[in-house]
Amino acid sequence: VKNPITLARLVMTGTENCFFTGDGADQLAARLGMTLVPNVAMITDTELLQFRARRQASAAPAGLGTGTIGAVAIDAGGHLASATSTGGIPDKIKGRVGDTPMYGAGGYADDTFGAGSATGKGENIMRVFLCKRAVEYMAYGHAAGIAAQAALDELAGRIPNPEAGIIVIDAQGHIGAAHTTAAMPVAWINGDGDTQAAMRPDDVDAGAW
Ligand code: ASP
Numbered sequence: 001v002k003n004p005i006t007l008a009r010l011v012m013t014g015t016e017n018c019f020f021t022g023d024g025a026d027q028l029a030a031r032l033g034m035t036l037v038p039n040v041a042m043i044t045d046t047e048l049l050q051f052r053a054r055r056q057a058s059a060a061p062a063g064l065g066t067g068t069i070g071a072v073a074i075d076a077g078g079h080l081a082s083a084t085s086t087g088g089i090p091d092k093i094k095g096r097v098g099d100t101p102m103y104g105a106g107g108y109a110d111d112t113f114g115a116g117s118a119t120g121k122g123e124n125i126m127r128v129f130l131c132k133r134a135v136e137y138m139a140y141g142h143a144a145g146i147a148a149q150a151a152l153d154e155l156a157g158r159i160p161n162p163e164a165g166i167i168v169i170d171a172q173g174h175i176g177a178a179h180t181t182a183a184m185p186v187a188w189i190n191g192d193g194d195t196q197a198a199m200r201p202d203d204v205d206a207g208a209w
Contacts, residue, residue, distance in 0.1 A: 001029045002037050005083045010034070019101075047087070054090060068100070070107070070117030072169040080115040080169060082107040082131065089121060098122030104132035113171055114138035114147070120164030120181060128155045134168050144168050145176030145201075145209065152178045175209045177201040 001007050010032045011020060020028050030036055047067075068086035075081075084107045086100045099106035099122035106122065108131035109115035116131035130151055137147035148168045155162045165179030167186060177186050178201065186204070187197035198204045 001026075001034050002042070003034075005085055007032070007034055008083070019103075021101075042087070051090070068119040070119055070167055072109070072115045072117050072167055072175070074169055074171075074173045078111065078171065080109045080111050080171065082109040082115040082117045084117045084119070086119070099125035099130070102126055104129040106131065108132045108135055110135055110139075111171065112139070114144065114168055116148070116151075116166050116168040118164060118166045119184070120179075121162060124155060124159045124162040125164050127159065130155060130164065130166055131168075134166055138168065138170050143176065144170045144174045145178070148176040148178040152180060156180055 007025070007029050011017060011028070014032055015028070026036055068084065070084040071082070073081050084100045086098065086106075088096070088098050088100070092098075099118060102122075105126040106118050107116065108129075114135045116134045118125050118130045128151070133154060134147045134151035137150045138144060142150060147170075148166050152162075152164060152166060155164060162180055165177070165181050165184040167175065167177040169175050173191075175188055177184065183200050185197065185199055186201055187195060188209070189195050196208065
């Protein structure tokens with residue numbers, strides 16, 4: 001499907017289940033009224049060019065083949081949500097599963113404490129269940145930004161340079177983010193509807209979150 005997060009929402013609202021994969025997910029998507037598209041239709045011209053560039057370079061150029069988008073949100077009823085859309089890490093082996101669909105690793109949401117969405121090298125992120133860990137820090141009473149950083153520091157303490165990033169939101173709607181990657185563009189919409197963006201969480205004005 002073109003919009004897997006829309007399908008994930010339909011799984012939540014239209015079935016009694018939580019998780020579908022492979023052919024069954026496609027069949028369910030069709031049954032729930034979504035248009036199926038061939039996977040090859042998801043390859044953009046930019047991705048194809050980057051794939052070819054990686055093939056020609058002796059060492060993989062940094063920053064090519066990334067493009068994961070993660071989101072966390074709170075609604076007017078105080079319900080929290082997390083959603084992550086990814087093509088996975090570049091040049092992965094067929095059958096490889098990353099952190100993104102792994103609940104607690106690449107994404108997690110608990111109305112009582114907080115929600116998170118992660119990006120980066122899934123093999124590292126899943127080692128500590130990064131998003132669940134950040135929500136646990138919020139459950140211990142830490143502010144969103146501190147919790148994001150603490151979970152990431154824990155990961156970096158175990159795996160040097162884990163190439164990971166995380167955005168979080170707490171049950172009051174405060175947001176935070178942390179990353180070990182060179183940059184991690186972030187954007188946010190406050191209750192007033194204003195959209196703001198920064199190249200790195202460190203560039204965000206104090207108090208904006
Ligand atoms: N976390 C994703 C994966 O490991 C990739 C990414 O976030 O860019 O598949």
